[in-house]
Amino acid sequence: SQTIHQWPATLVQPVGSPLSLECTVEGTSNPNLYWYRQAAGRGLQLLFYSVGIGQISSEVPQNLSASRPQDRQFILSSKKLLLSDSGFYLCAWRIGATNEKLFFGSGTQLSVL
Amino acid sequence: AQKVTQAQTEISVVEKEDVTLDCVYETRDTTYYLFWYKQPPSGELVFLIRRNSFDEQNEISGRYSWNFQKSTSSFNFTITASQVVDSAVYFCALRIYNTDKLIFGTGTRLQVFP
Numbered sequence: 706s707q708t709i710h711q712w713p714a715t716l717v718q719p720v721g722s723p724l725s726l727e728c729t730v731e732g733t734s735n736p737n738l739y740w741y742r743q744a745a746g747r748g749l750q751l752l753f754y755s756v757g758i759g760q761i762s763s764e765v766p767q768n769l770s771a772s773r774p775q776d777r778q779f780i781l782s783s784k785k786l787l788l789s790d791s792g793f794y795l796c797a798w799r800i801g802a803t804n805e806k807l808f809f810g811s812g813t814q815l816s817v818l
Numbered sequence: 819a820q821k822v823t824q825a826q827t828e829i830s831v832v833e834k835e836d837v838t839l840d841c842v843y844e845t846r847d848t849t850y851y852l853f854w855y856k857q858p859p860s861g862e863l864v865f866l867i868r869r870n871s872f873d874e875q876n877e878i879s880g881r882y883s884w885n886f887q888k889s890t891s892s893f894n895f896t897i898t899a900s901q902v903v904d905s906a907v908y909f910c911a912l913r914i915y916n917t918d919k920l921i922f923g924t925g926t927r928l929q930v931f932p
Binding site: 737739741748749750751754756762764793795797806807808809810811812814 | 822824853855860861862863864865868909911918919920921922923924925
């Protein structure tokens with residue numbers, strides 16, 4: 706069966722420090738991968754999605770970037786964190802257009818201080 | 819532009835009460851999909867249901883039921899005989915056909931008290 710791993714679960718970082726959140730999917734190949742952010746009191750905002758290795762689409766201009774170095778690995782990064790980057794980050798995947806279900810990881814709570 | 823509105827920020831009910839979570843969406847596209855997800859305290863979103871824009875049949879799954887009405891652009895979710903385990907944040911979402919973007923509402927926090 707397919708599983709999605711996301712780590713770390715919680716992270717406290719100072720303003721200006723770098724960020725790297727990792728997400729990996731097991732039990733499937735060539736998934737569509739997504740990074741969402743859930744700010745306090747708000748819905749889920751799509752940040753990036755990827756349909757294949759090295760292919761990244763950005764939904765909103767921001768201080769973050771994403772990379773997909775391997776088929777089942779999706780990384781969210783920042784060179785210098787801002788206070789506004791605080792939030793709950795969720796990685797998700799689905800299989801192309803044939804499967805409508807989006808499966809989410811357990812999330813990372815990021816606090817930038 | 820597409821948009822999903824969940825006007826109810828928080829709902830509190832007592833166990834065994836029925837509760838309806840509202841969802842109103844906006845889109846000019848004729849082919850789209852609507853979803854409901856549950857986010858328990860653990861944080862992970864759990865898929866509940868998907869409906870496509872051509873299927874307006876209401877659906878029932880155990881204590882859960884969904885009412886899709888294109889005339890009012892609504893996709894409401896009802897929990898019958900609520901239980902404490904139903905306590906969670908529930909998200910409604912919209913995806914336009916042939917796009918990869920899932921547009922979420924702001925969620926409704928449901929608290930079921932014993």
